[in-house]
Amino acid sequence: MVEFGGFDMPLQYSGIREEHLAVRQRAGLFDISHMGRVRFGGDHTGAAVQRLVTNDLERIEPGRAMYSMMCNDQGGIIDDVVVYRGLGTALVVINAACRDKDVAWMRDHTDGGTVVDDISDQTALLALQGPGAERILGPLTDADLEKLRPFSTVDGTVAGVDVAVSRTGYTGEDGFELYVWTASQSERLWDALLEAGTPAGLLPAGLGARDTLRLEAGLRLYGQDMDEETDPFSAGLGWTVKLDKGDFIGAGALRDIKKRGPERRFAGLGLEGRAIARHGHRVCVDGRQAGAVTSGTYSFTLGHGIATAYVSPELAEPGTRLTVDIRGTTAAAEVVPLPFYRRST
Amino acid sequence: MPDLSKYRFTSTHEWVAPTDGGVRVGISDYAQAQLGDVIFLELPEVGRTLSAGERFGVIESVKAASDLYLPVGGRVAAVNAALTESPEKINNDPYGEGWMLELADVDESAAQLLDEAAYKALTET
Numbered sequence: 077m078v079e080f081g082g083f084d085m086p087l088q089y090s091g092i093r094e095e096h097l098a099v100r101q102r103a104g105l106f107d108i109s110h111m112g113r114v115r116f117g118g119d120h121t122g123a124a125v126q127r128l129v130t131n132d133l134e135r136i137e138p139g140r141a142m143y144s145m146m147c148n149d150q151g152g153i154i155d156d157v158v159v160y161r162g163l164g165t166a167l168v169v170i171n172a173a174c175r176d177k178d179v180a181w182m183r184d185h186t187d188g189g190t191v192v193d194d195i196s197d198q199t200a201l202l203a204l205q206g207p208g209a210e211r212i213l214g215p216l217t218d219a220d221l222e223k224l225r226p227f228s229t230v231d232g233t234v235a236g237v238d239v240a241v242s243r244t245g246y247t248g249e250d251g252f253e254l255y256v257w258t259a260s261q262s263e264r265l266w267d268a269l270l271e272a273g274t275p276a277g278l279l280p281a282g283l284g285a286r287d288t289l290r291l292e293a294g295l296r297l298y299g300q301d302m303d304e305e306t307d308p309f310s311a312g313l314g315w316t317v318k319l320d321k322g323d324f325i326g327a328g329a330l331r332d333i334k335k336r337g338p339e340r341r342f343a344g345l346g347l348e349g350r351a352i353a354r355h356g357h358r359v360c361v362d363g364r365q366a367g368a369v370t371s372g373t374y375s376f377t378l379g380h381g382i383a384t385a386y387v388s389p390e391l392a393e394p395g396t397r398l399t400v401d402i403r404g405t406t407a408a409a410e411v412v413p414l415p416f417y418r419r420s421t
Numbered sequence: 422m423p424d425l426s427k428y429r430f431t432s433t434h435e436w437v438a439p440t441d442g443g444v445r446v447g448i449s450d451y452a453q454a455q456l457g458d459v460i461f462l463e464l465p466e467v468g469r470t471l472s473a474g475e476r477f478g479v480i481e482s483v484k485a486a487s488d489l490y491l492p493v494g495g496r497v498a499a500v501n502a503a504l505t506e507s508p509e510k511i512n513n514d515p516y517g518e519g520w521m522l523e524l525a526d527v528d529e530s531a532a533q534l535l536d537e538a539a540y541k542a543l544t545e546t
Contacts, residue, residue, distance in 0.1 A: 087457075087484065088457060091458055092457055092458055092482075092484070284457070288483060350460050350481075351463075352461065352486065354486075374461070374483055403479070405463075
């Protein structure tokens, strides 16, 4: 067990490789209750959330979800979040390690007409991910999964437990995240899903596989791939910034950064050989440092090392040859498009 | 469980066991379980002479990279080339097919080794 954002969480159950491949080929079940959940209410909810995040919630209907950045006045990323738009409410899902600072920031930057309610402790969150997820979940729920599009959510019950079923995830596979409104019922839900899924090859999966899966899928990890010194354009997340939506926190700075062009770019690297590039390893061209690795792992799907890095903009084009200094050993690498892995549908 | 009566261990979780004319070196079952799926292994060149306690390589899993330390001194007579393509042998059979080095001209003078019972006690505390 490892400590993560104040939670004791399993890094692995049966093994990272086995869990990773189960999610790619069949299904995996994650307890991701460590993710923070903040409910917004009150008459000004819509405007309040619009001011806090960079993406435009007016572009989605109630019942749908959107990935966004929450930035400071300088355009630095405070956190990357998923916002669920409700009817007069919103649920914002945040990173565990950012929970205290995010909630404080949200309360400091909303007016008295907006209720910012941190419901993380009284709720729970499970993720069922993989090509077999729908077949496992379907018989257990009254929610119509066939009609549930990606980034959509619907209230229902699963194995008798009240949840919101959301077609979202952090693995690059089809799958669901189940928001359990009464945390004490999550164990019952976990057991029911595991029992129903085991014959279909479902495995419980830990933080280790969650990280290797999200990295193959090109998904960012806050604190490792970006922080408050990083703007969304550098992080390759400019598509989450809607400068035309009306004023929001960081809009002025982000407009300037977009016009100027970021000083560094987020790039995917494919490595030759099996050594793992890790956070902080130097990326070099002709022996001179040209960037740094943010995340790296061995890709169980591709069979070689993969990494993400910030590099000078001119080096971010796919096909560029670089090297990574892995503990004094030079590993050859090539810039490749993100994501490293995309599921075939 | 394999018979480990001829195996001796270091506090850094390597083992050494006698073979014909020399010794073999690997890592313990406890160590492989802690590391998880082994992805990558860096081993020394054949012919190099190393002393007890010296770093002889690196073992890497998704979780972490760890240095490997030699239990006894000696000349590297062979490395297990099969591990380059199949490092999972270390997870599956740490005391057998997962061996890493064969040493000749073994020098135990500076070695600090534990027998099976003492090593077991170390990993259970």
